[in-house]
Each structure stands twice: as C-alpha cells, then as structure tokens.
Amino acid sequence: MNRLLRFAHRWIVFAVAVVVWELLTRAAAHPYFSPPSTIAEAAVRLWSSDSLTEDIVPGIGRLLLGWAVAAVIGVVLGVLLGRSNTARLALGPVFNFLRSIPPPLLVPFFAATVGITRMQLPVIIFGAVWPVLLNTVDGARGVDSTKVDTARVFKLSRAQWLLGVVLPSALPKVFAGLRLSLSMSLILMVISELVGSLNGIGYQLALAKDNYDAPGMWAWIVLLGVLGYLFNSLLLLLERRALAWQPRHSLEARALATGG
Amino acid sequence: SLSGCGLLGGDDAGSTGTQNTGGAVEKSKIRVGVLPVVDVAPFYYALEQGYFAKEGLEVEPVVVASGKASIDGATGGDIDIAFASYPAPLLAQSTKTVDFKIVADALTAKQGHIVVVALPDSPLKKATDAPGKKIAITQRNTMTDLAPMSILKTEGVDYSQVQFVPMSFPDMIPAMQNHTVDGAVVVEPWVTTAMKKVGAVPVFDGASGPTAEMPMSGYVAVSKFTNANPKTIAAFQRALTKAQSEATDRSKIEPMFVKYAKVDQETAKLVTVATYSTSLEANRIQRVANLMQEFDVIKGKLDVSAMILSPATNK
Amino acid sequence: MKMLEVRGLGHTYRGKDGTHTAIDGLEFTVDPGELVCVVGPSGCGKSTLLRTISGLIKPTRGSVSLHGNPVDGVPSDLSVVFQDYSRSLFPWLSVTKNVEFPLRKLTRRNRTTRAAEALAAVGLDGAGRKYPWQLSGGMQQRVAIARALAYRPSLLLMDEPFASVDAQTRFELEDLLLRVRREQDTTVLLVTHDIDESVYLGDRVLVLSKSPATVVADLDVPLGQHRDQITTRSSDAFVDLRARVAGLLTSAPARVR
Amino acid sequence: MKMLEVRGLGHTYRGKDGTHTAIDGLEFTVDPGELVCVVGPSGCGKSTLLRTISGLIKPTRGSVSLHGNPVDGVPSDLSVVFQDYSRSLFPWLSVTKNVEFPLRKLTRRNRTTRAAEALAAVGLDGAGRKYPWQLSGGMQQRVAIARALAYRPSLLLMDEPFASVDAQTRFELEDLLLRVRREQDTTVLLVTHDIDESVYLGDRVLVLSKSPATVVADLDVPLGQHRDQITTRSSDAFVDLRARVAGLLTSAPARVR
Amino acid sequence: MSLIGLACFFAVWEVASRTDLVPGYYLRPPSAVLPRVVTLLGETGFQRALVATVLATLIALGIAIAVAVPAGLVLGSVPPVRHAVMTLVEFLRPIPSVALIPLAVVTIGTGPDTKIVLAVFGALWPILFNTMYALDEIDPLHTETARAFGTGGFGVLRRVALPSAAPFVFTGVRLSFAIALAVVVSTELFSGGTVGIGQFVLEASAGGLNMDDVLAGTVIAGLVGLGANFGLEWLHRRLFAWSLPRGGER
Numbered sequence A: 001m002n003r004l005l006r007f008a009h010r011w012i013v014f015a016v017a018v019v020v021w022e023l024l025t026r027a028a029a030h031p032y033f034s035p036p037s038t039i040a041e042a043a044v045r046l047w048s049s050d051s052l053t054e055d056i057v058p059g060i061g062r063l064l065l066g067w068a069v070a071a072v073i074g075v076v077l078g079v080l081l082g083r084s085n086t087a088r089l090a091l092g093p094v095f096n097f098l099r100s101i102p103p104p105l106l107v108p109f110f111a112a113t114v115g116i117t118r119m120q121l122p123v124i125i126f127g128a129v130w131p132v133l134l135n136t137v138d139g140a141r142g143v144d145s146t147k148v149d150t151a152r153v154f155k156l157s158r159a160q161w162l163l164g165v166v167l168p169s170a171l172p173k174v175f176a177g178l179r180l181s182l183s184m185s186l187i188l189m190v191i192s193e194l195v196g197s198l199n200g201i202g203y204q205l206a207l208a209k210d211n212y213d214a215p216g217m218w219a220w221i222v223l224l225g226v227l228g229y230l231f232n233s234l235l236l237l238l239e240r241r242a243l244a245w246q247p248r249h250s251l252e253a254r255a256l257a258t259g260g
Numbered sequence B: 001s002l003s004g005c006g007l008l009g010g011d012d013a014g015s016t017g018t019q020n021t022g023g024a025v026e027k028s029k030i031r032v033g034v035l036p037v038v039d040v041a042p043f044y045y046a047l048e049q050g051y052f053a054k055e056g057l058e059v060e061p062v063v064v065a066s067g068k069a070s071i072d073g074a075t076g077g078d079i080d081i082a083f084a085s086y087p088a089p090l091l092a093q094s095t096k097t098v099d100f101k102i103v104a105d106a107l108t109a110k111q112g113h114i115v116v117v118a119l120p121d122s123p124l125k126k127a128t129d130a131p132g133k134k135i136a137i138t139q140r141n142t143m144t145d146l147a148p149m150s151i152l153k154t155e156g157v158d159y160s161q162v163q164f165v166p167m168s169f170p171d172m173i174p175a176m177q178n179h180t181v182d183g184a185v186v187v188e189p190w191v192t193t194a195m196k197k198v199g200a201v202p203v204f205d206g207a208s209g210p211t212a213e214m215p216m217s218g219y220v221a222v223s224k225f226t227n228a229n230p231k232t233i234a235a236f237q238r239a240l241t242k243a244q245s246e247a248t249d250r251s252k253i254e255p256m257f258v259k260y261a262k263v264d265q266e267t268a269k270l271v272t273v274a275t276y277s278t279s280l281e282a283n284r285i286q287r288v289a290n291l292m293q294e295f296d297v298i299k300g301k302l303d304v305s306a307m308i309l310s311p312a313t314n315k
Numbered sequence C, D: 001m002k003m004l005e006v007r008g009l010g011h012t013y014r015g016k017d018g019t020h021t022a023i024d025g026l027e028f029t030v031d032p033g034e035l036v037c038v039v040g041p042s043g044c045g046k047s048t049l050l051r052t053i054s055g056l057i058k059p060t061r062g063s064v065s066l067h068g069n070p071v072d073g074v075p076s077d078l079s080v081v082f083q084d085y086s087r088s089l090f091p092w093l094s095v096t097k098n099v100e101f102p103l104r105k106l107t108r109r110n111r112t113t114r115a116a117e118a119l120a121a122v123g124l125d126g127a128g129r130k131y132p133w134q135l136s137g138g139m140q141q142r143v144a145i146a147r148a149l150a151y152r153p154s155l156l157l158m159d160e161p162f163a164s165v166d167a168q169t170r171f172e173l174e175d176l177l178l179r180v181r182r183e184q185d186t187t188v189l190l191v192t193h194d195i196d197e198s199v200y201l202g203d204r205v206l207v208l209s210k211s212p213a214t215v216v217a218d219l220d221v222p223l224g225q226h227r228d229q230i231t232t233r234s235s236d237a238f239v240d241l242r243a244r245v246a247g248l249l250t251s252a253p254a255r256v257r
Numbered sequence E: 001m002s003l004i005g006l007a008c009f010f011a012v013w014e015v016a017s018r019t020d021l022v023p024g025y026y027l028r029p030p031s032a033v034l035p036r037v038v039t040l041l042g043e044t045g046f047q048r049a050l051v052a053t054v055l056a057t058l059i060a061l062g063i064a065i066a067v068a069v070p071a072g073l074v075l076g077s078v079p080p081v082r083h084a085v086m087t088l089v090e091f092l093r094p095i096p097s098v099a100l101i102p103l104a105v106v107t108i109g110t111g112p113d114t115k116i117v118l119a120v121f122g123a124l125w126p127i128l129f130n131t132m133y134a135l136d137e138i139d140p141l142h143t144e145t146a147r148a149f150g151t152g153g154f155g156v157l158r159r160v161a162l163p164s165a166a167p168f169v170f171t172g173v174r175l176s177f178a179i180a181l182a183v184v185v186s187t188e189l190f191s192g193g194t195v196g197i198g199q200f201v202l203e204a205s206a207g208g209l210n211m212d213d214v215l216a217g218t219v220i221a222g223l224v225g226l227g228a229n230f231g232l233e234w235l236h237r238r239l240f241a242w243s244l245p246r247g248g249e250r
C-alpha cells in the first residue's frame, strides 16, 4: 500500500502533464504538436526492432562510453585543478575558452582532425566533461580547512589524500555534475548525429523533422526522455550507495527533513 | 515582446525603401525569409534597386538557416513570404501540415549547377561506382540526394546502396580529402570551390537526363496570407520578376553573390549561373513533386497546380 | 639536543581589512619526553602557535626547530588533536576507519588492533562502527584523541583536548595521557584552559600573555613523574603552583564586562 | 505555572544499523527565572535533551511543555548556545551580522546597538567586522553566547557554553550570565562538565546517569541569589555540594581505561 | 601566467594547421584567424551581431537564474514536491534545445525570443541541480541554529539555505552561461532569422570556404565565454570570500 502511494506520488504530476498535453493538443490541432496518443502510435511504429539495432543501440553505446570517459577526465582534471593553483592558473583559461565554444561551431575542428563521420564520440566527451569538471573543481577546492590540516599533519600519502579526503568531500558535488553530464551526453549524442552520421536517434529525429512527420519527431523526443529518465535513475541508485555516509541519508535526517 | 529590442534583433538591418505609394497593397511591410545562397541574388538585386519600394512594399529580408526554417517561420506567421528549395514546401503540403501557395519561381538548374564531385584519387569515378560509396549531401530528401538518385536509377545503378552522409557544404571538402566520404553532391558556388580548392572532378552532373532543367527553388506563402493579401503578393511578384529577368546580365548579379551569398570575388567570376525563371509554371514544378513521389518521399499524389499563384491568375 | 626550539616566533594574519598579529617573539624550548602545558587568555594565539610548530602555517618571523632542524613543512612523526575536533573527523569514514586512516604504514591487522586499542583506551569500544555525526560532542573529541594516540607520534600537539568531556572522563583521559607519555616517551605540548589540569599534567607550564602572545612565565612543575588525581591535587606544591598560574593569568586586564 | 515541564521524556535515534536510546524517562520541571545546571557523563544525552526541549527533534516518548503548552515545533522566545559553536556560526556573515541574525524583528538601529552591547559584554568589541573563521575557538564561542544573549530570550538553553575559554574569561562570563538572568528574569538550562561551575551557577543541579540518561539527582543549591567567585567558591555549602555532585557522577562505572 | 595555457593552445593549433596534419585551407591557422578576429571586432555589422548574441545570452541567463534558483530551493528542501516533480524534470532534461527549434519557430517566431526561450530551457538545469545539491550539503547545525532562533521555513530558505548554497549555485551559473551561449549561437546557426554570431558564421560558411570568418566567429564565442567567466569568477571571489579555501595549501 505504502509502495503504491509512493509510486502514485512520483508519477502523478507526470501523468497530469501527459493528460493536459493530450487535451491541449487535441483542442489546438496544430500540425507540429501531436497528442500523446498519436505519439505513442508513432513510437510503436518507429522503435521497431530494426531501428533498435541500427539507431538506438549504437547511439546509446557511444553515449555511455562518451559519458564515462568524460566523467573520468572531469574528475581527474577537476581534482587536479581544484587542489593546484598552478594548474588552475595555467589550464583554467584554456578550459574556459574551449567550454564556451558552442558545440556546432566545433564541427570544423573535429572534421579536420578526427573526420566528420567519426566525430560523434569526441563531441560527446568534449561537451559532457564540463559539468563534472567544474563541479569537481568546486568540490575539491571546498575541502574543509580543518580536514586539510588533519590530512597534512598525519602525512597522508598522495593517494590517500586524493582518494580518501578530496574525492569524498567533493563527491556530492561530483554527482551533481555527473547527472548534468548524463543529460548533456544525450543531447550531444543527438547533436553529433545531425551531421556526418548515417544512423542514430539524432539522425532519425532530424529526418522525421524534415519530413514533417510530427508524431515521429515527438516519438524520438520521448525516447530521449525515457532514456534520460532510466539512466538518471540508475545513477541515483549509485549515488545513494556512494553517499550513504551522509547524514541526510540517515533515517533520522529524512524524518527531520520531511517535517516528521 | 523581447524582439522589440533593437540591439537584440538588429531589426533595422537592411530594411530599405520608404516610397510608399499608399493604400495600394494590403500589407506594405513584409518579411521575406531567405538563405545566403545564389538563388536569391535577384531578390537582393530588386531590393537594392528599389523595385519593391516602387511597388509600395517595404521588404525586410530575414536570413534563415535552411529552407525548413523558412517554412517553419511562414507556418508560424512570422515570415510572410519564404524562399525555399522546392522539396521542403512540397513535402509540407503533402503531409497537409499547412497549405502553401507558390508565389514565384527562383532558380532552375542547368548543367554544372548541381554536380556530384570526387577527388581524383577517389574510388568514385563514374556513376556506376556509386553503390556502396559514401557521398556527402546536405540533408536527406533534398535535391542533393533526389537528383543523383534519379539519375542513377535511370542508368540502372542500384541507388539504394549509396550511403548518403549529411553535412554542410564547407565540411564536404575536407571530408573528401581525409576520405571520410568518397564524393559529394555540391551546388554552385561549391562546385567551383571544390574544383578550385582541392582539385575535385565531376563524377556526373545532377541536372542532366531526368533532372535536366529541374526547378530548384521558389518563394512560397501560406494560403491564409495570400488570400488576405493578393495585392501584396502581386506587387512582390512584379518586382521580383523584373529583377529575375535582368539577372541574365552577369555584371548585375555577380556583385549580389559576393555581397549576400558571401562568395569570394574570384569564385564568383567562375560560377555557373543557372537560369533565373521569370514565369511560374505548374507543370515544371510538378516534376519536382513527381520526383519526390518516385522516391517515396511524398506519399500519394500531389497536384502542384493547385499551389500555383501565378501573376496571371492573381491579377 | 632539544626536541623543540622556538626562537623569536611571530605570526601576523593578513586579511583584506588589515592585519592581526597573533603571536610575537615567542621563545622557549622543549626537551624530548617532556610534557609542556600552555595556558593563556582566549584568543591570545595558542592555536596559532601549535599551527606554526606543526608546519601548517609558515610563521612570519622567527623559527621553529625540531631536533635542531628548522621546520619547513609538516614534520613527520607528529600528531595533532585540533581544537575544532568535530571538523577534523572525516564524516564519510566510520569511527574505526577514522582512527585507522593515518596508520597506512601498518599492516591491515596491526592497524585494526591499534585502532581498537586506542578506541578502548578512550572508552569508545562500542562506537567503532558509527559515523562521527552519530556521536556526542565529547565522544567525537575522544575519537580525535584516539586517532592521535594510535599514530604513536614522537611529538604530540593537543589543543584543549579535554574541553568537551565530563570531569570524570577528563581525569581518566589525563591519566591515560600521562601513562602513554611514560610508556612511549612522547613529547607533548598541550594547550588547556584548566589551570588545575595544566599543573597536574605538565612538567612545565608556559603562561602566555594576551594577544599578541609572548611568554609571560615558564614554570617548572616539581611534582615528580608519578601523579595521582587525589593526592597530587591536594598537595601543597600543586595548590601553590595553581595559585601562581592563576595569578599570572589574571594579571592580564579583564576584557569581559 | 511551571516554565518547563519534562515528563517521561525519551528519545531513540534510529540508524540503518540499529537504534540508540539516548535518553529515557526523564522527569523534571523548571520554574520561571530559575537557572538549572545539567551535568552528566559524556555521551549520556544532554545535548539530545536540549534538542528535544528546543523542539528541534521530536522525542520518541514523553512530552515537554512550556508554560503548560506541549512543545510542538520550535517555541518562540528561546535561544540556544550549541555545543558545536564553531559550526553554528554562519561563515558568510561577519561577527556583528551573526549576532544580529535573530534580531530581525527589531529596527535596524536597535539591532546594531543590541549586537554591539552583547559583543562588548563578552569582550569582543573589536571583532565585530571579522568573520567567524578569523577568530580563535574561544572567541567564536563567545560570539555564540553574545548572539544568544542579544536575543533576550525567556528561555535560554546552553550546551557547555564556556568550554573553550580560559579560566579568567570563564569566571567573567559566568558572572555575566548571572547578571543577565537577574536583570532579565531569564530561565536558563545550562549543560556543563565543570562541577564547580554547575554549583556556582545553578539554583539547582540536575545530575544525569550515563546513557540512556535518567535523572539521578535533582539538588537544590542553597547559595542564595548573590554569588561571588571568591567567597561563594570557598563557602562550606559550595564545597559540600561540589563533593556531592562529584560523588554522584563518579558512582557511575568508569569507562575509560 | 594565466595566458600561457591559452598561448600554448594557439601554438598547437598553429603548428597543426601549418603541417600536413590537417587541411590548412579549412582549419585556418591562428595567425590568419586572430587578425581577422581583430578586424571583425572593429566592424559595426559584426559588433551588432556580437551585442545581439551576448545580450540574448545574458537575458536567457537572467531568466534561468530567476526560475531555477527558487525552483531549486523548493525542490531541494521540500521532498514531497521534489518526488512529485522530478519524474517530469528528468524526462524533460535530456531533450536537446536544437530539436525544439522548429517548434519554437512556429510558435514564437524567428525573432530573438526563440533563441532566448530555448537558451533558458538549456541553461536551467545546471543552476537547478547545483542549487538542489548545495542544499543537501548545508550544515544541519546551521538550519538548526536558525530554527532555534525562531526563523520560519521561508526565513531558513532565504537567510540560511540561499547564502550557504550560493557559491555552488554560482558554479552552476558559470556552467549555464556557456550553455546559454551555445544554445543562442546554435539557434542562430540552425534557424537563423536574427542577427548574431551564429548567423554571421552561417552566412560566412554559405558561399565559399570562408574559414577565416567561421573560425574567427568561433574564437570570438570562446573569448566571450572566457570574458564572462573572468567576470563571474571575480564576482565569486568578491561575494563569497568566506567560502574560498583557507589555510592549508596542498
């Protein structure tokens, strides 16, 4: 019963939004805005086994690989930049410069170096690394000064210092970055498939758009939502394990927070 | 709305002509969606010469990124008259997304305007090599893939085996060079650029055989607008036609290429200038619809004549 | 050879809105195995002194030497109980893991025993698997003490280490410290506000002036090695010394109104 | 009418790895204007008691009433000096702003005077524009005291408020508290580890047992309203009571080895 | 010091486009691009584009902050609301702004409103998430202190949660600026219709291998972000001095 309630609590707003969308679109009958029921039909048609293997699976593979690489790079560089003033001074401006270049304008760079048909993975990595990087820098810089002193006094090894003190202190912020990066990877997967690609969700999305197939376009957008939701849920599970030590995850804190 | 802010929109950019003849047209201020391509050179010529102003029109060119964006703008009512490559409005019409009228023809391909090119060392040397090769195009379901497919089909080549890779024209050239594609379908001025810059050679012409003299692009408006503003449309048509007919004079049109399509001076001298049509004929544009139908882009039959709003019928 | 030599030590904190000289011209030495208590008014610079000795901050003037070598960076074989004990514990580690954390050079087995022993010594046998934030203030302070002791340093710096524990526990911890010092020959520098405690524990008591701190007095405590909470504290020498330290401290003008 | 009534109060912390009963079946009352000191072994549940009284945690058993009304949520007119004073100050506010924080119902002018007075009273006149982390431990603790006093609550809860200040300052702060209580008729519940302090300050001393805490003794302190650091502390009644409290506390089995 | 890194970056680029590694006519060397950057910045037409893009980005960022910070405070501190709304949020988040361009164009038009709306949609999330996570990291004792002094729920949000979350929210703002800029430029590039750096690049790449202009536009976008970041970091140091690392350098 409790479970059922919780489930209802989580999905009620979503369900209401879908119903409202259905009613609004039915009333407006705008050619670009399809009602959910029509989208669902298109979805069943489009996410067939064929496009599953040709468009969805390869894209997801690139997405997850790109995200993972971005996460590793982001955390490693973030810790480096967060704890070393020299590194921050030297590399900070380059990163802030690169970070600000809109991904579509980077196509010439990738096209000239890795080739336009092979640039999907680099584009994802390049775009998804920033939230992790910036948030990790923030977390790594924010290690409580008494804890820094404690670590110095006890002559912790480099590994202990980085893995045992800096990383755990930064971890909540790192997770905020990881979740942002994850959705960013999905978005970049789509963007990277708009040019130079022969398949993928982005390719199909662009095709549906160019063909004035509104339900089809919505179906691909919904697929992105579904994927984003799924990956995010998995990441949250991981986060809950990794941050189990936090007082906020204790039963006591949860009761407090909910006003109990 | 936010677009009221001049700094943001820069909406004073390029508006010309204030000689309003007064009351002659329903709507004197119109926004025309255009692309930075050679097809619209006469439009800009008309604008610069004040042909629109003489007709009592204050025309604001809105430079959009693609025919699709132009069509979207017209559908939303933000753009009054939209320039586009034909496939986009025909496709929109066929899906009953919106009811379009074609108000003017822009450009008709002639030999050398749309060409499949490749580098000399590419395995793509002639049309029959195409199956299994990667060929760069701008987008699926545009002239860049429909025209070559049609030609390949006529020559009995299995066009379904060609891998069409979408990308922008500038990216096609290094893509051919680093062998990520075997060839590219380019349209002027890119034909000239590709040959000049990297020594690309033509594989076959995209405007030959079944696609010879193919209409490439035109100006469209939604029927709601054309019904409400017949005089405006007529005035636009008159001004544009005047410019289109003068476009045979290279010296008049070349500066437009440089100024608005950002073609560099030397290339502009070399480009093949296609035909700027001065009339609007349903049966010619119907060829595009038929081509699209043939390759299953348009499902069912589309009667283009119902879409035509020729100056004659519009009088 | 002196264990610790402090010569003309001064430190000035610099901030955007001016500077603050916390200590100035401090001079003293500590012999190996000695236990020196530091007392002084609140805010006079005791914690600053400990920070400079441990190499955490670079003094602006003067020098600190350990075994005759000038301190540059954090010396090895040192442990500190910070005044801000609750912040010095790692919240993501259980109590046991917190105590084990600095013992990386030991084998896993030794580490576990060492930590368990230290926790038992401070009366926290049962709390090893809890997280620091599940403990009371006094218990957290004892975890910090256990961690410092488990490290078995040759120089132990303690900043008001018994401030948050009850009187009974305090006595026991004091005796624990004396015992550890005896058994391991640790040199200890301990900051305290409890005058009785400074006399009870110290071989010497260092009385600091108010900010910027200088050494007002350096008193020997002739109470011998073996001390006992009841007999020592009631001895005449103890009462005498206590009064002297208190007198030295109160001679500083009162600041609370 | 009693100011504070605690009836059968119990609290059990729940964690993933089991539960911990911190206090159990506490029973006592406090009259308006009374100053009650609470002593008890480290970790017995004193802070938990203060948290339940201030409505920050909901007790699992029993009830707390203020003026006869059961506490549900944080009562108004209450201020608290937390044991973990350094963490209870807001690092983004200057010292003055920290003290002004609770005074938002006052006019700007009154707020400034009130804060300046309170800071001066604890001897921190000069530190108002500094940030908490620029202060020494004892200074931070005094900021927390100043903040609680500036609020002029009718019920003041203090958790080891003088643990980090030197003996001299401590005496002065104790007298400050007595004076404030007298002038403003504040009811005070003060947790301390210093037995002398509990007797010197309290109208009553509440002795708690070790965890889970229950009331072991509730002693009246017949020292009258006016007390003095020297005469009161040397009076027989004082020495007697001190010994009694100490005896009650040590009777709990020792936990430190 | 801080410019050494950037100089190295341009040096690598220069060398790469001078050698045969990459096609030099396409990936033009900085020695050709940077002078173009300078001349462009002097042209009024381009200045107008630059101002339009930057202004649209700033407006979008402002709206995103105004929406995401309060939303983040509510979602971060009221679990029932968070549970109810997050499902929808997680669904919306991975939708690329680029995919919404046609929808925005038909409903909002080709004007600057479109790029602003899309940029807001893209820029919301970092601010929202960083606000929510910062709330989780607030020292519980800070909240308890405020509550003990009779501060109500809203007061705690405004006077404790907001200031202590602010530095991390600010990091979110720095992320969001780049995203807003990217969406604005991409919208200009993929939709056109308004002046801006994106449209400048669109036009430059339309007619020939005008790569000097394309790359100059790219470099300028990067410089805009770099400048904004300097400004934001300066603000961060001024506003949140209390949160900067102290003491132990390691």
Ligand SMILES: Nc1ncnc2c1ncn2[C@@H]1O[C@H](COP(=O)(O)OP(=O)(O)OP(=O)(O)O)[C@@H](O)[C@H]1O
Pocket: A252, C133, C134, C135, C136, C137, C138, C139, C164, C165, C166, D013, D014, D015, D020, D021, D022, D040, D041, D042, D043, D044, D045, D046, D047, D048, D049, D083, D211
């Ligand atoms: N958040 C918590 N979760 C679980 N257990 C807790 C928590 N807070 C306190 N405890 C436990 O409750 C008991 C009482 O804690 P409390 O802080 O009330 O003690 P105290 O009397 O104030 O001790 P001290 O004098 O050392 O401050 C301790 O054993 C502690 O481990």
Ligand SMILES: Nc1ncnc2c1ncn2[C@@H]1O[C@H](COP(=O)(O)OP(=O)(O)OP(=O)(O)O)[C@@H](O)[C@H]1O
Pocket: C013, C014, C015, C020, C021, C022, C040, C041, C042, C043, C044, C045, C046, C047, C048, C049, C083, C211, D133, D134, D135, D136, D137, D138, D139, D164, D165, D166
């Ligand atoms: N980071 C800092 N920046 C500026 N001033 C500081 C800083 N840390 C300490 N101070 C100042 O230095 C002086 C000495 O501080 P310190 O912490 O050493 O005092 P203390 O003797 O340990 O006091 P207490 O007994 O209260 O802990 C104080 O006046 C304090 O305001």
Ligand SMILES: [Mg+2]
Pocket: C046, C047, C048, C083, C159, D136, D137, D138
């Ligand atoms: Mg100190």
Ligand SMILES: [Mg+2]
Pocket: C136, C137, C138, D046, D047, D048, D083, D159
């Ligand atoms: Mg406590």
